[in-house]
Amino acid sequence: MATPLSPDAFLSILRSEGVKTSEYAGWRGRERDAATGKAFGPVHMVVNHHTAGKNSRDTVAKTGVPGLPAPLAHIHLAKSGVATMCSAGRANHAGLMAQNSYRSFLNETATHPDPSKASGTVDGNDCAYGIETENLGDGKDVYPHAQYDAWVRINTAFCRHYGWSAESVAGHLETSVEGKVDPRGPVEGYGDRGRFTFSMGQFRRDVAERLKHSASWAPGAERTYVVVKGDTLWSVAVHELGDGARYAEIKTLNSLKSDALSVGQKLTLPKK
Structure with missing residues (x-):
């Protein structure tokens, strides 16, 4: 049973992986558990998003959007690569997941089917950590090197802590029954690799490679x-x-x- 991390443990695993962190005021007690009557956990996966906007930290951590109260993720990841802690409890980020895709991440299969609503649904907010990465999501806005590197480190930190493989790492587009497209966009570079287009397949390969090394490892070293x-x-x-x-x-x-x-x-x- 994968128990959600305590706030202190959450910070510890990220910092051990070399992630620069910031703590949003009140994040340790901000969650949707009490309001929904549904406890967060057990956790089985990570779901990655782009914010589809600029300067989104306050929206993700505190203000939310009409019809969707904050927190909107557990972490907001800035262009600088700084991860702001937004919640350690239940967050409104994943929504309904298709059963078929959810099972593929739960079982860490080598391939992940397109989400099918006909297969049934699971409330992803019950069982998944969420990361909102700052990006317009227009296919033009670039993920800087530092941001992508931190993104890989954050996902790896979860996997390393829980003993998961990179196949527990998902994109919102791979789980949502609402036709979500995130995350997407060009990446400035990673390690010795130059500019490339973001894809979850490549992202999982980068997480898998990092898992082969110690937490102190740096790509391109x-x-x-x-x-x-x-x-x-x-x-x-x-x-x-x-x-x-x-x-x-x-x-x-x-x-x-x-x-x-x-x-x-x-x-x-x-x-x-």
């Missing part, structure tokens, strides 16, 4: 070396890094049980 004839682990360390003392780091990065190398073998090396 490593490179690949292909072993050639005559290489030893020590010679690679000295030649590529100029420091034989980093031999142990290369061995650890590649989970090598011995120093034996084969021609064509790929090694992960730290950046120089």
